[in-house]
Amino acid sequence: MNWTRLIFTLIILLACVLALVFYSPLLIYLLLALVLAYFLDPAITWMEYKKIPRWLGVLILYFIIAGVLTWLIATYVPELIRQGNQFLALLSRTDQSPLQLIVDLPVIRSLHELVENLDHSVPQMHLLARFDSFLETAVNKIGEFPQLLISNYQPILGTLAMVLMVPIFSFFLLSDKKRIRRALMSLVPNKYFEITLILLKKVDENVGNYIRAILLEMLAVGIMSTFVLSIVGVPYAIVIGAIAGLTNIIPYIGPWLGGLIAVLVILISGMAPVNIIWAGLAMFLVQQVDNYMVYPAIIGKTMKMHPLLVILTVLAGSYFGGVIWMLISVPLVYMIFSLLSALQKNLKEFRII
Amino acid sequence: MKEVAMAPRFLLWFKRLFVSPDLHKDLLKYSLFKELNAHQRKIMASFLHEREFKAGESIFEANYPLEVIYFIESGEMELTPILAADGNTVLKKHQFVGVLDLFSEKKRLNSANARTDLKLRALSEKDFQELIAKDPALGVKLLKACCCFLSDFIAEHSRQNRS
Numbered sequence: 214m215n216w217t218r219l220i221f222t223l224i225i226l227l228a229c230v231l232a233l234v235f236y237s238p239l240l241i242y243l244l245l246a247l248v249l250a251y252f253l254d255p256a257i258t259w260m261e262y263k264k265i266p267r268w269l270g271v272l273i274l275y276f277i278i279a280g281v282l283t284w285l286i287a288t289y290v291p292e293l294i295r296q297g298n299q300f301l302a303l304l305s306r307t308d309q310s311p312l313q314l315i316v317d318l319p320v321i322r323s324l325h326e327l328v329e330n331l332d333h334s335v336p337q338m339h340l341l342a343r344f345d346s347f348l349e350t351a352v353n354k355i356g357e358f359p360q361l362l363i364s365n366y367q368p369i370l371g372t373l374a375m376v377l378m379v380p381i382f383s384f385f386l387l388s389d390k391k392r393i394r395r396a397l398m399s400l401v402p403n404k405y406f407e408i409t410l411i412l413l414k415k416v417d418e419n420v421g422n423y424i425r426a427i428l429l430e431m432l433a434v435g436i437m438s439t440f441v442l443s444i445v446g447v448p449y450a451i452v453i454g455a456i457a458g459l460t461n462i463i464p465y466i467g468p469w470l471g472g473l474i475a476v477l478v479i480l481i482s483g484m485a486p487v488n489i490i491w492a493g494l495a496m497f498l499v500q501q502v503d504n505y506m507v508y509p510a511i512i513g514k515t516m517k518m519h520p521l522l523v524i525l526t527v528l529a530g531s532y533f534g535g536v537i538w539m540l541i542s543v544p545l546v547y548m549i550f551s552l553l554s555a556l557q558k559n560l561k562e563f564r565i566i
Numbered sequence: 567m568k569e570v571a572m573a574p575r576f577l578l579w580f581k582r583l584f585v586s587p588d589l590h591k592d593l594l595k596y597s598l599f600k601e602l603n604a605h606q607r608k609i610m611a612s613f614l615h616e617r618e619f620k621a622g623e624s625i626f627e628a629n630y631p632l633e634v635i636y637f638i639e640s641g642e643m644e645l646t647p648i649l650a651a652d653g654n655t656v657l658k659k660h661q662f663v664g665v666l667d668l669f670s671e672k673k674r675l676n677s678a679n680a681r682t683d684l685k686l687r688a689l690s691e692k693d694f695q696e697l698i699a700k701d702p703a704l705g706v707k708l709l710k711a712c713c714c715f716l717s718d719f720i721a722e723h724s725r726q727n728r729s
Binding site for chain 2: 258259261262264391392395398399403406407408410411414559562563564
């Protein structure tokens with residue numbers, strides 16, 4: 214046995230484990246940067262073939278995205294600030310207690326009446342007292358929120374800074390994509406070089422296609438939801454549309470979240486209850502168009518997983534790491550599954566097993 | 567005077583940011599790449615992986631799936647059974663292997679071993695196809711070079727059969 218080689222391999226493995234532990238807090242941001250890189254890569258590659266260096270292509274694309282975001286912010290944020298100020302002014306009124314303000318909201322008022330009727334019917338359960346106590350606790354928690362923000366400003370700012378690092382990570386991943394790939398491949402022994410190349414290509418294709426398809430689907434659902442909710446007359450249609458597009462990524466559960474938020478907004482804003490039916494129908498229509506036209510056209514057959522496995526994976530993802538893991542667990546499991554099947558096929562073809 | 571001299575130097579520096587120097591002239595020595603311009607060579611080089619094999623080491627075996635075209639940078643490679651039409655089993659510097667198999671059954675027709683220490687450049691078959699699809703001008707040049715290579719191979723083979 215070659216002891217020097219064994220010891221060297223062990224040192225390398227140890228260094229890899231230590232690096233993984235050391236950089237583990239950044240892994241989620243690196244993953245997000247990878248998603249962004251996969252989404253932008255076709256445009257950068259297209260520019261590269263037009264003689265634009267990759268680094269310049271990334272910068273051009275970043276400027277375009279920043280321009281679009283600035284336009285969106287300049288157009289919609291003043292209105293959001295105005296409404297936010299109105300809400301704050303309402304809360305800072307001294308003639309009514311915060312609890313009374315909350316109880317005065319149409320949705321809470323109708324709930325309060327319902328509980329009051331129930332309490333009259335079944336007085337032994339003290340439902341009204343319990344409901345009032347629950348509301349008071351909720352108001353206290355809301356009141357504590359600014360204090361919570363102030364006392365945790367350091368971790369919040371730290372997280373915000375890391376989120377801002379995502380485009381920077383993505384810049385390096387995009388501009389040095391081929392160099393990174395070559396460097397990784399140079400570590401692979403000759404015997405496994407071709408098979409690794411096949412697997413890398415498979416991952417690249419699967420993940421790239423899936424991420425681009427899912428982001429395009431999100432965009433399509435977001436635009437369609439905004440459009441139909443605007444027609445129905447639901448306030449904040451753009452914000453709800455954006456949330457509906459974003460949550461649509463969570464299979465089976467996600468599509469209902471956008472509709473639920475629309476219903477809540479209608480209830481809170483005091484619109485006529487009939488609007489709930491219209492908004493529900495509008496979101497149902499969006500889902501039908503998405504399920505039968507957008508999804509098959511954009512995502513097609515990129516992912517074949519049994520619905521039960523998808524639901525179990527989403528639930529396990531949420532248990533394991535919250536919303537982010539809910540979003541990434543399905544493509545991750547699918548990728549590992551397809552990678553293992555490709556590995557088994559190629560290991561046989563290269564007569565390694 | 568100094569300011570006047572600075573301007574062209576600045577322009578040159580600015581130009582260099584966008585037009586990188588031709589670092590891949592050596593690719594012209596391969597018949598497959600001899601028609602490529604500097605930009606196309608730069609793109610091609612970004613897809614090439616450098617590999618080193620020790621003398622006697624197996625590079626690939628017959629009936630393996632075809633995934634890579636190998637370009638010999640230095641050293642000698644021995645093929646079994648015979649690949650070249652002239653009966654030569656040894657490939658040397660600036661020759662390549664895998665192009666013939668690319669147009670057949672996507673399986674290796676031969677086995678290859680390093681006869682001496684070998685330095686190779688490897689181009690993935692999928693990257694090769696992608697290059698052809700994404701840059702038609704580059705694709706035409708590569709396919710033209712492939713046709714020339716195949717026609718030379720067939721001509722040599724016919725000549726050998728006649729004699």
